[in-house]
Amino acid sequence: MLGRKRFALAAAATAGLVLVGTIAAQAELTQYPTGFSDEKSADLASQIDPSKPRNVILIIGDGMDDSVITAARNYEHGASGRFAALDALPFTGAMTTHGYKAGEGPDYPIAYVSDSAPTASAWSTGKKTIDGRISQGPSTAANVPGEDYGTVLEQFKQDGKLVGNVSTAEITDATPAAAASHINARACQGPADMANCTSAKKSEGGKGSISEQLVDNKIDVLMGGGLNRYNQATDAGPTVKEYAESEHGYRLVEDKDSMEAINSLEDGPVLGLFTGGNMTPIYEPLVAQPGGVGGPDTRCTEADRGDQPSIADMTKKAIELLDNDEGFFLQAESAMIDKQEHASDICGAIGDLKSLDETVQVALDYQEQNPDTLIIVTGDHGHSTQIVGSAGEGRQTATVQTADGDPMTVAYSTAESGSNHTGTQIRVAASGPQAANVTGVIDQTDLFATMLGRTPSEVGTPTPATxxxxxxxxxxxxxxxxxxxxxxxxxxxxxxxxxxxxxxxxxxxxxxxxxxxxxxxxxxxxxxxxxxxxxxxxxxxxxxxxxxxxxxxxxxxxx
Missing domain, CATH: 2.60.40.10 (Immunoglobulins)
Structure with missing residues (x-):
């Protein structure tokens, strides 16, 4: 009975899922919605796998909601096009991202718009918290520490599995920080940045800054920007980088070539620090302006990124190093979607979303040979990028020529300059064991149990004709x-x-x-x-x- 119920629910949900094979087409049956001329129930049912995953690859597009996905898709592939990997994941749902505000508790006020610290902490720990808080519970005020919450990455590490954490932001930024550190303020990234986290300083008996905690947690592959944080001196004297090398045996890589030269973890964990701060976006900026910028012939131009690896490069190398019989956990963040949205830079955001799609393809290529791998792709919160009709329909607008050859105008209207987060629900998509758990409307805290592996249920899978x-x-x-x-x-x-x-x-x-x-x-x-x-x-x-x-x-x- 349970199996039949589960299958019935899965079949009923197909109308809300983005399925394999739904790349848009202008086919003969034009009265049907684009890409849905074929019935998909059997194809979907064949991909339901309730078993616990051996490997988990979590890919985050910071600030990635459906609006910026649509803008990037229009630009790169056209309105009827599809991202080859991101849009092909078989199970898709919507995810809520609200958090808490500081207060007396235990019933904390709701924060309908959250920053990356509580949102990343939510999937990492399965619990909600307040703005600025890194994998630590809510409290009466931002400068009052909360209770440390264990994370998915830490649980995998405790179970003897390999773990990785890569980002195109500083690796100490909120999203990568939440995977394996615990502190009351996200700004406390290095030993010199601890003004709002004095009780967390190692000299005060605490766990130290985010940069110190990440290496103390012995993450096997840790790569991104943030060299300047690791060049800061610890309370004990040496820099965090020197501490990581001497105390934990980390091998430092600082460009794509040195990263590619690492072929195994036998000689110790890997610390990749490719820039002093955040890594360079894929495209040169096109910053929206009051009255508009760009035009019907404007295309984005590739940025000079020097010897920096892309998020897809880092993810591919991380998977290569982490691959083992026992399993692994990897979080990979394409961070500059959010950073460039904050700057009202449509080209910068589009470029990193394109790079995220390439990263998803890297994960799918691995999954093809390792089907016991769960891939989850989502964002941490929504942003204010909106596709509008003309330059007069927003505080700041920019217009680019899409792959269709037509102009597309985007607007940023949450501020006079720059832009801010929004409280909208966002996309979550998955492939592999237990991927069906992302369907419907879920909260980002639900990802915690799915990544650790829920108790498998019975699924009745009919055997269809050829x-x-x-x-x-x-x-x-x-x-x-x-x-x-x-x-x-x-x-x-x-x-x-x-x-x-x-x-x-x-x-x-x-x-x-x-x-x-x-x-x-x-x-x-x-x-x-x-x-x-x-x-x-x-x-x-x-x-x-x-x-x-x-x-x-x-x-x-x-x-």
């Missing part, structure tokens, strides 16, 4: 002759139950170019060397044991 393949396609609506010849037409493909997937570009009945795609879909580029101005048709054909499915879309080629 399923018919499904396919969908998404490409830009228009592209120039020069672009399609030299750069190629980027086509997002989704497929299921297929053994072969082929993308074909046609002019009438004539085939101009074709290319094979992965059997589960992905993004491919098709160069059409003999393209001319006019209309082309992109056809995706998925072939499998259950038959053949096709999806089609028109693309306009301009001069």
């Amino acid at each position: 399923p018919k393949p499904a396919a969908s396609v998404a490409a830009v609506k228009k592209i120039s002759v020069k672009q399609i010849k030299k750069q190629g037409l980027q086509v997002a493909v989704a497929a299921s139950s297929a053994t072969k997937v082929k993308v074909t570009v046609k002019k009438g009945a004539k085939t101009l170019a074709s290319k094979n795609a992965p059997t589960k879909g992905g993004v491919v580029k098709v160069k059409v060397k003999n393209a001319k101005k006019g209309k082309l048709k992109v056809v995706v054909t998925a072939t499998g044991a259950g038959g053949t499915a096709t999806a089609k879309q028109q693309v306009k080629v301009t001069k």
Whole structure:
């Protein structure tokens, strides 16, 4: 009975889930919502796995809500496009992010808009707390310490498993700090920053600053920005960096090449500090202004990041080092989404969301060979980025040209300059064992039990007949002759139950170019060397044991 109930609930929830194979398509059945021309229940049911995960990879987009995801998707892939990894996770829900305000307790006032400290602490500990507080309970005031709460990372470490923590912010910033430190104020990142945390100083018998606590917790792979914090002198004299090396055997890496040169943890844990402060965003800034900035032809330009690794680079290396038979926990944060949203910098935020999608793909590639790995992707809180109709519809606006070739204007209206967090619910998505627990509307504290592994339940999984393949396609609506010849037409493909997937570009009945795609879909580029101005048709054909499915879309080629 329990199994049948669980399966019925899972099937009923499919309307609210973003499923594998839902990359948007302008298919023949245009009366249906984009990408939902095929019934998905069997595909979803086959992915429900109630077993406890061996590995957990938690990927955080700081400040990542649906508004900034949509803006980044429009820019990178077009309105009908999809992120190849982020949008392909089979289980999706909404997550609430409220916290508490300081007070007498035990019934603390609700903070409907929270910062990254209590939100990261919520999934790390399973408990809510107040703004500025790092994995420590609420109290009467910000400068009054609360009770230390154990974290998921610390539990994995206690169970003898390897652990990692990487970020594009300072590794001592709120989100990475909450994974493995406990302090009353998030600003107390280094020994010289302890004015609001005097009782936590080591010289006062406390656990020390965030930078000290992270290395004292012996995190096996610890990488991000924040070198300046580790260059601060401890109360005992040596710098935190020197303390980490001498007391805990950390090996310091300071650029991408030295990171790549580390091939195992046999010689000790790894401390990667790639910049003095936060790491450089992927794109150069485009900062919104009163009256507007940018225009219909404005595109973001790549930033010079020197020898800094990306979040995808760090995550790939961390997984390589942490991979073992006993299992591991890894938290990876794409932090500059939030940092650049605070600065009203739409290009900076888009770039790090693009990088987050690449990071999710790294995790999915690992999961393909290690299916007992749970991947969770979410944010910590919402932000104020909004797509609006024109430059006059916000305090500060910026306009960019999307992958569709059309202008998109975003607004920031929570302040005269810069922007602030909001209290909106945010996306949470997952793949792997116990991933179904993120569906519906959950609170971020619920992630704590899921990552530690809930008691498995019975799931009734019917054995369907040989399923018919499904396919969908998404490409830009228009592209120039020069672009399609030299750069190629980027086509997002989704497929299921297929053994072969082929993308074909046609002019009438004539085939101009074709290319094979992965059997589960992905993004491919098709160069059409003999393209001319006019209309082309992109056809995706998925072939499998259950038959053949096709999806089609028109693309306009301009001069």
